[in-house]
Amino acid sequence: MGINLHLRASLLGVVMATALAGTAFAQEPQRGGVLTTIHFPEPAVLSSGVNSGFVAAYVSTKIYEGLLKYDRKGDPMPVLATSWDVAKDGLTITFHLRDGVKWHDGQDFTADDVKFSLEKVWKVLHSRGRLIFANVQQVDTPDKLTVVLHLSKPSPALMYSLNSFQAQVMPKHIFDDGSDIAKNPHINAPIGTGPWKFNEWQRGSHVVLDRNESYWDTGKPYPDRLVVRYIPDAAARSAALETGEAQLGAQSPIPLSDVKRLASLPDIKVTTEGYEYFANVSTTYFNTARKPFSDIRVRHAFAYATDRQAMLDDIWYGYGKLATGPIASYNTKFYTADVPQYPYDPEKAKALLDEAGYTPDKDGIRMRLTYDVNSPLGAEYVRLGELLKQQFAKIGGELTLRTQDLATFLKRIYTDYDYDFYTAYNGIYTYPILSQWWGKNIQKGVPFSNSTGYANPRVDELIEAAQIESDPAKQVEEFHEIQKIVMEDLPVLVNFELDPVTIYSTKVHDHSVTYDGPFGSFSDVWIER
């Protein structure tokens, strides 16, 4: 079944690619129509500037734009910046901005907006931006259409973080009035430069965006309206896609168990393309600060005892591929397969546990552990807990599954460190920051800091060097070495690379043309009539 699905997914990929390539001569985009999409859950606010999660991004990337976007290979392409120049030493970056761009309220877009966004929003209010733009010391605007960044150290991650998913350019004339930006009413009624204008947000139901008639990329976008509906029940989301009430659902909008059924319908397609930018890897985190996972042999034993193929096939229905290391293979620049591997081998796992002194008691149990089910991430994670319980029972590990809501889970993992192990996914992006393995990032109370307690001086050195390395060859060397050491030390277990799915009507075309797919601007999407 898994193979079949894989085949289907890749076949669809081919169909998609030909459709994309074919648009130039075979299918001219058609104007008009209303594109209704679903995404889940509903965001709290409509600006990625103050909430950098996926749900706020899905809507706001249609309204706001970044300086750049990235093509399907991850290379930068112009959006609000038409050209750019990175100095040899990596310390000065100059952007030339697009002329004649207007905000949705009619005001001119200028270099001041970029300076404001970087200094007041990205560097201050954005969770990832605070790291990525930390080295930007000064922003100059010699004229209305030029922005010059002066950096204290080279920041290679910066040039890969200028799409609207990471760094939305926000209007200075709306937000820079001295009051709290996050409290500005336009946070929830955004005014951007993008192809879609905000119309209304009825909380609990939907967001309506209208076509920006005066978009700088003349003629685009094609549909008249873009609607995002929030349907809380998974079965009801499937029904909406099936009946055609919604024509596109991004980021695995329905349980994977239902995807196969929908994919078999004649007017529905499924693709896994358009998520390369996020390069998410399913990862199991060990608490290396306490027994038994403080012992590297126990971590190795659990690696050998995990049947990752079963995990991928039985729970994720084959939507993904086995990971070899912490950096996903989508990241062609820094990925390497040349790292220690841990194929499924329960006998080896038992031997390692024997060696570590965890021998079976009279009930055949070597150790009793608690596994924290990451249920906020979805039903798959509950089933994963059940699968791991079975798998570890085979080597004499007895698991107790513990389920909790998001806030409780985060506090347990990142503040109290009161856990044995848990599974989550880790977004690598184009230029990996890898702060979860950075010893100096063990910070109590900070979600997504280093929760494993892992600290290796050599890894710390390499992570720090890579973040300020301007020589591409050395960057590759450093990332490869980090991966090798981490895969030997195993503070985490890399399971597989996740392939989220986009489900869409056969009438919807060109929705995922950039590296960030459905989190791009939808400026090219069109509906066949």
Next chain:
Amino acid sequence: MLVVFIIATANFALVHLVPGDAADVLAGESGSATPEYMQMLRQRFGLDKSLPEQYAIYIWNTARLDLGYSFRFSEPVSKLILGRLPATLILMVPAAILSFCIGVGMGVFASRRVGTWADSVVSVAAVLVYAMPVFWVGLMMIVIFSVNLRWLPTNGMETIASGYRGMDYVIDVVQHMIMPVTAMALFYIALYTRMMRASMLEVSTLDFVTTARAKGLNDSRVAYGHVLPNALLPMVTLLGLQVSTLLGGSILIETIFGWPGIGRLAYDSIAGRDVNLLMGILLASSVVVIVTNMVVDLAYGWLDPRISKG
């Protein structure tokens, strides 16, 4: 007044017993964070203040009828609640009216035919509906009427961006209402039916009914003129209970039918640890409960003059 104060205090205590706070959730959704970022969030949300301080601010605001600001949603709490109110009311009020009328009607119908096959059909149906989980009924309705028959929209409250005006808009909303209102009403219909039937039978054994019969009144006059008004009393109690839950909405129905009501807002506020919003909803709901109880007491007096005199 005292009741409201006690409720407000209990709300505050309950909400703060749960581990994790809004800053955790926001950072959790963002996928990454730094210590300075967490500190900035807590400062912005007022979570850096001590608990007694937060409590004092909350009680003072409540006393001034100011429900506060939801930092999670970047909107005032009152605006969020009022924004969901219309959707909640057009789901709950028709469901309450429908279930009361149909339930009472069915109950009377069954009670007048006790022991016949018609009574058995109604009673068995009531038990069946009563036992069916509301989410399952909702999903089955979607599968049958939306996916298979394609008669009704799967969910939502209106056809979005349809541009409907006037009568067209009303018809559109009514089409969207049919399934959630029915699913919502079914459970209560069953409840009212069973209760009304039992109540009618009980009242009809009382002395004054015997007297009425002795006067030579026919069966219908006895049932509608004498038994029914007295049998309605427990129904009013039940209706009062149902109305009390009005403002809370119904999280199951709202979730299945994508209905933008208050129930899900409350759920989201718990999951997001949005203290101000949750306490606002709880407080508003408790005020509705208090008011409904007063109205029910008055209605008793009107239906049964002995109560107000006694």
